[in-house]
Amino acid sequence: MVTVKPVEIPGMECETPHFLDAQRQLDEIALEMGLDPELHERLRYPKRALIVTVPVRMDNGTVRTFTGYRVQHDVSLGPGKGGIRFHPEVNLGEVSALAMLMTWKCALMGLPYGGAKGGIRCEPWNLSIGEQERLTRRYTSEIINIIGPDKDIPAPDMYTNEQTMAWIMDTYSINVGHTVPSVVTGKPVSIGGSLGRQEATGRGVAFCVHRACLEFGITDKSPSVVVQGFGNVGGVAARQLFDSGYKVVAVSDVHGGIYNPDGIDIPRLQAYISEMGRVEGFSNCKNVSNAELLTLPCDVLVPAALGNQIHERNMTDIKAKIIVEGANGPVGPEADHYLHEKGILIVPDILANAGGVTVSYFEWVQGLMHLFWSEDEVNKRLEEIMGRACDQVFAMVKKTGLRPRMAALRLAVSRLAEAKRLRGLYP
Numbered sequence: 001m002v003t004v005k006p007v008e009i010p011g012m013e014c015e016t017p018h019f020l021d022a023q024r025q026l027d028e029i030a031l032e033m034g035l036d037p038e039l040h041e042r043l044r045y046p047k048r049a050l051i052v053t054v055p056v057r058m059d060n061g062t063v064r065t066f067t068g069y070r071v072q073h074d075v076s077l078g079p080g081k082g083g084i085r086f087h088p089e090v091n092l093g094e095v096s097a098l099a100m101l102m103t104w105k106c107a108l109m110g111l112p113y114g115g116a117k118g119g120i121r122c123e124p125w126n127l128s129i130g131e132q133e134r135l136t137r138r139y140t141s142e143i144i145n146i147i148g149p150d151k152d153i154p155a156p157d158m159y160t161n162e163q164t165m166a167w168i169m170d171t172y173s174i175n176v177g178h179t180v181p182s183v184v185t186g187k188p189v190s191i192g193g194s195l196g197r198q199e200a201t202g203r204g205v206a207f208c209v210h211r212a213c214l215e216f217g218i219t220d221k222s223p224s225v226v227v228q229g230f231g232n233v234g235g236v237a238a239r240q241l242f243d244s245g246y247k248v249v250a251v252s253d254v255h256g257g258i259y260n261p262d263g264i265d266i267p268r269l270q271a272y273i274s275e276m277g278r279v280e281g282f283s284n285c286k287n288v289s290n291a292e293l294l295t296l297p298c299d300v301l302v303p304a305a306l307g308n309q310i311h312e313r314n315m316t317d318i319k320a321k322i323i324v325e326g327a328n329g330p331v332g333p334e335a336d337h338y339l340h341e342k343g344i345l346i347v348p349d350i351l352a353n354a355g356g357v358t359v360s361y362f363e364w365v366q367g368l369m370h371l372f373w374s375e376d377e378v379n380k381r382l383e384e385i386m387g388r389a390c391d392q393v394f395a396m397v398k399k400t401g402l403r404p405r406m407a408a409l410r411l412a413v414s415r416l417a418e419a420k421r422l423r424g425l426y427p
């Protein structure tokens with residue numbers, strides 16, 4: 001007798017551990033909110049994923065071939081929105097997981113965008129400026145059919161910056177025959193960038209720290225704050241908090257951290273960093289490692305450097321009352337459950353670091369209108385949107401008893417479900 005072997009259906013190519021973690025979070029909230037299983041299934045995978053080969057003439061005359069990606073997770077609420085990263089660990093699973101995160105973030109903030117992400121697998125620190133430019137331009141021309149102001153709008157991410165966005169905008173514009181500033185955000189102000197964009201994520205993080213302290217009932221006039229990472233997010237948040245009267249007791253960068261329980265003078269530290277290139281060695285402070293920094297006693301901890309910094313191995317040592325996620329995914333799934341049970345308030349990344357994408361939206365709108373706003377106008381509108389999203393998340397926590405991360409996700413997913421239900425399924 002002939003035995004027929006059951007056909008093994010392979011999973012989708014993006015199903016790496018990173019992507020499966022993102023999918024599990026959606027599954028958890030879908031079950032909790034009783035999401036329609038058909039809508040749930042549609043949100044579990046990216047709508048579109050493009051893999052491109054990017055040949056580049058290197059400075060030594062040889063040609064090297066890189067792999068690039070652009071993934072659009074969902075575009076029910078508007079064009080895709082999300083950064084482009086250059087990093088050796090970029091792969092389809094990571095880009096797809098980050099695109100999904102962008103879908104939730106834009107929906108939570110009420111922005112008319114879907115979620116997207118892109119990247120090129122490369123070691124940017126080993127590429128000259130000329131090689132980076134040729135890589136960016138060739139990658140842009142390879143993905144040109146799926147990006148555009150009405151389709152998908154890239155922005156900077158890890159190891160890409162204003163200059164990268166200027167090259168993308170120029171390449172796209174030359175190909176379509178006229179200047180199109182709104183094809184990217186995070187551009188230099190001189191070619192259509194928005195005032196306040198650079199500081200927007202850190203400003204939003206500081207806003208969330210303030211709201212979380214009110215929510216938690218911290219009555220101290222100068223709550224103590226620890227910030228991991230002193231870059232665009234952590235550095236700006238620390239300065240904002242210092243200026244608003246918070247006591248920033250510890251900060252760090254990739255080399256290590258500094259601690260002074262009486263508070264650090266952040267403007268003086270910024271001057272010291274521009275000279276020394278690192279925080280270590282700053283006067284009146286004790287040097288601490290990044291691992292020690294996370295476990296220091298404080299009211300608020302702001303991890304604003306990398307993902308998965310607070311995990312099973314250090315979660316029992318955390319002494320902060322509040323954690324505000326400046327980075328994407330700094331608190332791992334086990335730690336998230338454990339710390340919530342312990343009564344620690346965690347403001348999730350899709351809310352806390354959404355200031356950047358919110359001002360990216362302002363940049364896009366200003367570009368489309370050819371009408372530019374003052375920095376005060378940008379900051380005022382940012383506070384309005386951050387404030388509304390915080391109110392909605394905290395109200396959902398009270399109503400449902402969910403952890404803030406799940407409350408935020410529930411708000412985002414319910415908005416997408418509503419849009420998908422109303423738009424229906426084509427054909």
Ligand code: NAD
Nearest residue numbers: 201229230231232233253254290304305326327328353356
């Ligand atoms: P950045 O490169 O400007 O700064 C990163 C900082 O972290 C630097 O001070 C660096 O020295 C430090 N750092 C790096 N490795 C470290 C380590 N192992 N331990 C401790 N510190 C370390 O980056 P950024 O723009 O501030 O972004 C920080 C995080 O926030 C990233 O996870 C990023 O994805 C996320 N994020 C950024 C934005 C944005 O608009 N910049 C928006 C949303 C999310």
